[in-house]
Amino acid sequence: MAPINAFEVNGSKDFSPAKKTLPEVELENGNGSSAKRQKDKRSPGIFFDIFIDVTRDRQSEKEKEIEREKGDSLRERGYSYETLLETANYLLSRTSIRPQIGIICGSGMGSYWKEGSLAENIEDAERFPYEEIPNFPVSTVEGHHGQLVFGKISGAPVVAMQGRFHYYEGYPLWKCCLPVRVMKLLGVQTLIATNAAGGLNPEFRVGDLMIVKDHINMMGFAGNNPLHGPNDERFGPRFPPMSKAYDYEFRNIAKEVAKELKIDDIVREGVYTCLGGPNFETVAELNMLKLVGCDAVGMSTVHEVITARHCNMKVFGMSLITNECVVCYNSDEANHEEVLDVGRMRQEVLRKYLSTLVKRFAQLSSAEVQP
Numbered sequence: 001m002a003p004i005n006a007f008e009v010n011g012s013k014d015f016s017p018a019k020k021t022l023p024e025v026e027l028e029n030g031n032g033s034s035a036k037r038q039k040d041k042r043s044p045g046i047f048f049d050i051f052i053d054v055t056r057d058r059q060s061e062k063e064k065e066i067e068r069e070k071g072d073s074l075r076e077r078g079y080s081y082e083t084l085l086e087t088a089n090y091l092l093s094r095t096s097i098r099p100q101i102g103i104i105c106g107s108g109m110g111s112y113w114k115e116g117s118l119a120e121n122i123e124d125a126e127r128f129p130y131e132e133i134p135n136f137p138v139s140t141v142e143g144h145h146g147q148l149v150f151g152k153i154s155g156a157p158v159v160a161m162q163g164r165f166h167y168y169e170g171y172p173l174w175k176c177c178l179p180v181r182v183m184k185l186l187g188v189q190t191l192i193a194t195n196a197a198g199g200l201n202p203e204f205r206v207g208d209l210m211i212v213k214d215h216i217n218m219m220g221f222a223g224n225n226p227l228h229g230p231n232d233e234r235f236g237p238r239f240p241p242m243s244k245a246y247d248y249e250f251r252n253i254a255k256e257v258a259k260e261l262k263i264d265d266i267v268r269e270g271v272y273t274c275l276g277g278p279n280f281e282t283v284a285e286l287n288m289l290k291l292v293g294c295d296a297v298g299m300s301t302v303h304e305v306i307t308a309r310h311c312n313m314k315v316f317g318m319s320l321i322t323n324e325c326v327v328c329y330n331s332d333e334a335n336h337e338e339v340l341d342v343g344r345m346r347q348e349v350l351r352k353y354l355s356t357l358v359k360r361f362a363q364l365s366s367a368e369v370q371p
């Protein structure tokens with residue numbers, strides 16, 4: 001039997017290369033007028049002019065309506081550039097800190113308890129409870145502090161979220177990520193997003209730290225994305241690339257620093273994914289996530305990183321592996337207390353590691369702006 005030729009479809013052979021130019025098409029606009037009709041010599045001049053004017057008026061009315069709706073829906077969502085600028089200006093008028101780095105403290109990293117955590121060790125700290133910040137959501141997770149902390153870490157000006165917003169709390173993704181855009185308007189150039197996560201990679205151990213190399217946006221597969229809806233170009237483009245989401249240089253620095261601090265035996269690198277929560281995953285779900293290349297699973301971060309990259313912030317992601325994911329039916333079940341306990345046990349290491357990283361990232365950024 002003759003081998004099947006990939007170019008042979010339904011018996012016809014076409015080996016010609018793809019045409020470089022596209023065939024001309026006649027475009028019909030939304031109101032039914034077309035270039036052809038405009039050129040139609042048989043149309044009586046005066047009626048034709050009136051027809052064109054009416055069409056043009058209708059078109060500009062329609063455009064205005066679309067613009068109005070776009071503005072309204074953004075306002076309704078409390079997410080307009082102007083609204084977030086109001087929030088950023090409120091904060092800037094109450095603190096002298098001009099943060100360069102934004103940090104989101106995950107479940108194991110100071111969002112639940114004060115003593116010893118990174119967020120509690122910020123120098124010259126000025127704290128803003130979320131409920132006092134205009135247009136800000138409030139934390140509903142029990143035990144989350146829910147405050148923005150401005151100050152310095154190793155001399156670098158920072159703002160830290162002590163408690164984040166999760167989708168499972170009932171907030172839409174854009175609202176979970178609102179603080180990231182506020183950070184951008186505060187002048188933040190680098191986002192450090194941390195989280196607690198279950199380890200899927202069989203080589204990971206509880207208490208390991210995973211530098212996030214990439215993510216899989218599971219919720220995005222179903223169309224749930226923080227950038228869904230009208231796009232405001234002042235934040236970023238309609239179709240942002242996401243193939244360099246986690247900064248390569250930051251990841252290398254994190255590996256170097258892990259060696260310097262002699263914690264490289266617990267520092268890993270891998271792919272993070274986020275599901276909506278609040279339930280922990282089924283065995284079948286975890287097996288599927290493993291199969292598609294996820295090393296750790298959590299309930300946050302992915303949408304924050306998408307929002308940060310959309311507005312051109314550099315991103316570093318770090319997961320604390322708080323539990324081994326249960327991938328057979330006779331193992332113990334995951335629970336939130338375990339997540340918090342591991343966070344508490346690792347907080348000293350995390351504080352040291354992250355504060356060194358803040359210092360190095362800040363040095364890198366200031367070196368980049370030198371002429």
Ligand SMILES: O=P(O)(O)O[C@@H]1C[C@H](O)[C@@H](CO)O1
Nearest residue numbers: 106107195196299300336339
């Ligand atoms: O805020 P993160 O993503 O660190 O919190 C994880 C996910 C859930 O909120 C919680 C589960 O224990 O930890």
Ligand code: HPA
Nearest residue numbers: 196197198297298299339
């Ligand atoms: O196993 C987990 N699954 C989802 N989120 C988590 N956060 C900590 N551990 C986990």
